[in-house]
Amino acid sequence: MAKLPPKSMPLHSTPAAADGQLNTHTALPKGVMRWVLTTNHKEIGTLYLLFSLSMFFVGGVFALVVRAELFQPGLQLIDPEFFNQMTTMHGLIMVFAAVMPAFTGLANWMIPLQIGAPDMALPRLNNFSFWLLPVAFTLLLSTLLMPGGGPNFGWTFYAPLSTTYAPASTTFFILAIHIAGISSILGAINIIATILNMRAPGMRLMDMPLFVWTWLITAFLLIAVMPVLAGVITMMLMDINFGTNFFNAAGGGDPVLFQHLFWFFGHPEVYIMILPAFGIVSAIIPTFARKPLFGYTSMVYATAAIALLSFLVWAHHMFLVGLPLVAELFFMYSTMLIAVPTGVKVFNWVTTLFRGSISFEPPMLFALAFVVLFTIGGFSGIMLAIAPADFQYHDTYFVVAHFHYVLVPGAIFAIMAGAYYWLPKWTGHYPNERLAQWHFWLSVIGVNLTFFPMHFAGLAGMPRRIPDYALQFADFNMVSSIGAFFFGTSQLLFVIVVVICVRGGKKAPAKAWEGAEDLEWSVPSPAPLHTFERPPKFERSTS
Amino acid sequence: MVGMGVKLVYGNGGIVAVVGAAGVLAIMALWFGDVIQESRRGLYDEQMDRSFRWGMGWFIFSEVMFFAAFFGALFYVRQFAVPWLGGEGEKGVTALLWPEFVAHWPLLNPPGSSVSGPEQILSPWQLPLVNTLILVTSSITLTVAHEGLKLRYRHTCRNWLAGTVLLGCIFIFIQGVEYYEAYAHYGITLEAGIFGATFFILTGFHGLHVIIGTIILGVMLLRIHKNHFGPDHHFGFEAACWYWHFVDVVWIGLFVFVYVI
Numbered sequence: 001m002a003k004l005p006p007k008s009m010p011l012h013s014t015p016a017a018a019d020g021q022l023n024t025h026t027a028l029p030k031g032v033m034r035w036v037l038t039t040n041h042k043e044i045g046t047l048y049l050l051f052s053l054s055m056f057f058v059g060g061v062f063a064l065v066v067r068a069e070l071f072q073p074g075l076q077l078i079d080p081e082f083f084n085q086m087t088t089m090h091g092l093i094m095v096f097a098a099v100m101p102a103f104t105g106l107a108n109w110m111i112p113l114q115i116g117a118p119d120m121a122l123p124r125l126n127n128f129s130f131w132l133l134p135v136a137f138t139l140l141l142s143t144l145l146m147p148g149g150g151p152n153f154g155w156t157f158y159a160p161l162s163t164t165y166a167p168a169s170t171t172f173f174i175l176a177i178h179i180a181g182i183s184s185i186l187g188a189i190n191i192i193a194t195i196l197n198m199r200a201p202g203m204r205l206m207d208m209p210l211f212v213w214t215w216l217i218t219a220f221l222l223i224a225v226m227p228v229l230a231g232v233i234t235m236m237l238m239d240i241n242f243g244t245n246f247f248n249a250a251g252g253g254d255p256v257l258f259q260h261l262f263w264f265f266g267h268p269e270v271y272i273m274i275l276p277a278f279g280i281v282s283a284i285i286p287t288f289a290r291k292p293l294f295g296y297t298s299m300v301y302a303t304a305a306i307a308l309l310s311f312l313v314w315a316h317h318m319f320l321v322g323l324p325l326v327a328e329l330f331f332m333y334s335t336m337l338i339a340v341p342t343g344v345k346v347f348n349w350v351t352t353l354f355r356g357s358i359s360f361e362p363p364m365l366f367a368l369a370f371v372v373l374f375t376i377g378g379f380s381g382i383m384l385a386i387a388p389a390d391f392q393y394h395d396t397y398f399v400v401a402h403f404h405y406v407l408v409p410g411a412i413f414a415i416m417a418g419a420y421y422w423l424p425k426w427t428g429h430y431p432n433e434r435l436a437q438w439h440f441w442l443s444v445i446g447v448n449l450t451f452f453p454m455h456f457a458g459l460a461g462m463p464r465r466i467p468d469y470a471l472q473f474a475d476f477n478m479v480s481s482i483g484a485f486f487f488g489t490s491q492l493l494f495v496i497v498v499v500i501c502v503r504g505g506k507k508a509p510a511k512a513w514e515g516a517e518d519l520e521w522s523v524p525s526p527a528p529l530h531t532f533e534r535p536p537k538f539e540r541s542t543s
Numbered sequence: 544m545v546g547m548g549v550k551l552v553y554g555n556g557g558i559v560a561v562v563g564a565a566g567v568l569a570i571m572a573l574w575f576g577d578v579i580q581e582s583r584r585g586l587y588d589e590q591m592d593r594s595f596r597w598g599m600g601w602f603i604f605s606e607v608m609f610f611a612a613f614f615g616a617l618f619y620v621r622q623f624a625v626p627w628l629g630g631e632g633e634k635g636v637t638a639l640l641w642p643e644f645v646a647h648w649p650l651l652n653p654p655g656s657s658v659s660g661p662e663q664i665l666s667p668w669q670l671p672l673v674n675t676l677i678l679v680t681s682s683i684t685l686t687v688a689h690e691g692l693k694l695r696y697r698h699t700c701r702n703w704l705a706g707t708v709l710l711g712c713i714f715i716f717i718q719g720v721e722y723y724e725a726y727a728h729y730g731i732t733l734e735a736g737i738f739g740a741t742f743f744i745l746t747g748f749h750g751l752h753v754i755i756g757t758i759i760l761g762v763m764l765l766r767i768h769k770n771h772f773g774p775d776h777h778f779g780f781e782a783a784c785w786y787w788h789f790v791d792v793v794w795i796g797l798f799v800f801v802y803v804i
Contacts, residue, residue, distance in 0.1 A: 124578075128574075185602075189597075193594045193598045197593045197597055223601050224608050227605045227606065232612060235744065238733070244734070244739070244743075248658075250656075251655060251734075251736040252624065252653045252654065252660075252736045253740065254624035254627075256624070257616055261612055261616065
């Protein structure tokens with residue numbers, strides 16, 4: 001990085017900066033077009049986050065429809081056909097439109113600030129990546145209104161359910177996922193280029209904050225597996241529209257081929273949704289424990305190890321499709337191996353807390369809940385990894401409980417924690433402490449009320465993806481449904497907190513949290529539109 | 544960008560598709576045009592150049608993974624799915640579906656009676672070999688052009704680059720002839736079982752990439768003609784070379800695994 005000219009010339013690295021417009025902000029277009037045409041990483045980050053938040057509620061409403069139907073056994077509110085569309089859309093929206101854009105939004109906002117860069121490496125590409133998303137998800141949601149209904153085959157869209165037996169709108173679903181995938185790939189390319197090329201002079205890779213590290217690895221995963229998803233949905237498209245036989249055994253193809261390809265994407269994908277969360281938590285815990293992170297290097301290597309292993313474990317989602325025994329064994333052991341680097345991380349967080357002077361601000365509360373509840377999800381993951389045991393758990397509510405524990409109090413709590421942590425930097429105001437505390441406690445209670453009973457229902461044998469169920473599962477489901485509405489409603493509090501925080505509140509200084517160390521706390525709060533026009537001097541901490 | 548979404552409604556209206564595609568192309572043209580302008584005005588420093596390099600490099604990696612999915616499908620079908628259907632190996636129970644089916648690759652006799660396989664397959668030592676030689680040659684001519692550019696022999700560069708574009712066009716033409724032959728005389732169609740499916744998805748997407756690559760090189764030819772590039776400052780040209788070599792390497796893989804073996 002020493003190649004930057006030592007004489008501090010204005011960084012001509014962004015096209016916007018290049019025209020000398022940096023100093024004359026008057027040239028910015030006004031109104032809506034400003035947001036449509038923006039190439040500023042902070043504005044695009046905000047767009048991502050707002051998009052993600054709104055989609056979080058859309059996906060949430062779908063989930064509530066599902067839970068309302070499952071409140072009691074029997075068919076009360078909706079047709080089974082529509083129930084299937086709701087489960088499918090809930091999964092797709094939450095994965096591709098809520099969690100992933102939220103992390104990309106945080107990356108846009110925070111990575112340039114954390115590495116002392118003036119902007120993302122490729123700002124126009126950044127704009128393009130974002131604006132693909134609303135297009136993709138408008139298209140996806142519009143399938144619900146089409147004749148034959150929207151996708152109804154689960155978010156994993158297994159063939160031939162999603163090809164031979166799929167509704168007519170599936171082609172649109174495929175194209176929507178294609179656009180979202182292009183958006184992810186381009187966004188990831190941008191993030192990698194930013195991290196590798198735009199760090200402040202003197203910042204080595206091993207000096208980067210862990211959020212940056214985890215995103216570097218996540219971006220690699222995205223670039224490696226999103227094209228595989230694109231490939232497999234292209235095969236679906238051809239099977240549906242052009243008479244090919246990729247997933248049809250009569251023509252020599254194989255439906256299981258679909259599952260292999262899908263999960264080769266799908267398993268790294270779940271790490272794409274959790275690694276940045278690790279990064280956020282690794283920033284927050286040291287801040288509020290007022291101690292440097294324990295085992296920084298091991299955190300980096302653990303993240304890399306998880307990412308590499310994620311390419312070798314995909315078939316643990318497929319223990320029941322009839323794999324050869326040797327494959328079952330290989331994927332069982334490789335999956336269990338992932339618990340090792342993940343355990344390293346959990347122990348590092350706990351050790352960071354050990355003898356720290358801890359305070360419990362809202363970001364810290366969410367981060368601590370993350371550590372505890374994500375670990376529960378991790379443990380149920382190990383249970384599911386055991387192939388013979390999985391014969392019992394497979395496709396039951398136990399699986400649903402497992403992945404909701406790693407995604408809701410895992411990924412989403414980390415996003416919430418990150419939002420509370422960085423809101424002072426974004427808005428210049430602290431979030432309302434009392435409301436945020438309420439939000440936290442209601443969320444924690446709601447999450448556990450919703451998802452914990454699912455473990456029991458699943459172990460007792462309740463299958464997923466059914467609108468009706470046997471009577472013995474009634475109590476568990478009623479509790480889950482109550483919890484879901486409780487959790488869903490309490491998320492409105494988050495919106496209220498954010499709105500209040502944007503409009504006013506206690507002023508935050510540049511370094512909003514006492515124990516915060518990273519570069520983003522060296523710029524004023526709220527962060528001005530352009531920061532680090534001249535690269536900051538990076539001082540290596542002694543730890 | 545919005546055109547992108549509209550384009551995808553092709554199931555319902557060709558006009559919408561054309562408008563959308565035109566919109567996307569227009570956006571790309573304007574976008575790249577701006578970048579070229581800014582580059583010409585010397586607004587990009589070394590750091591920006593490195594960003595473009597990283598960006599292009601990772602983009603090509605994503606393309607590699609895209610093809611990896613299709614190659615993976617081919618290997619899986621050949622190694623596992625078809626032999627299992629034929630009763631081989633531990634998972635031979637799938638053979639119970641069609642007991643008379645005999646596994647053989649290339650699969651000329653798909654197990655289900657509803658699917659008819661190809662009548663015969665293309666010999667790798669005719670048109671595919673010619674195409675291989677063309678693409679390999681084109682990589683060499685492109686490298687010569689690149690070296691010419693570095694040594695300031697602009698006309699050498701232009702001529703060899705023009706040759707490369709020409710070779711690209713010939714490749715596309717021959718591939719078109721091969722597709723015609725496949726459909727007309729060999730019975731290799733999209734519907735012809737898994738052989739036709741993997742054959743066309745691999746060669747088809749590769750062909751698409753050759754077309755894109757040829758267009759990119761064509762633009763580079765225009766830019767050479769306009770003297771846009773300096774001996775040290777020509778990443779646009781270099782990126783086009785990277786892309787072309789990548790497409791070439793994919794073809795080698797295709798030639799070996801789709802045609803020869």
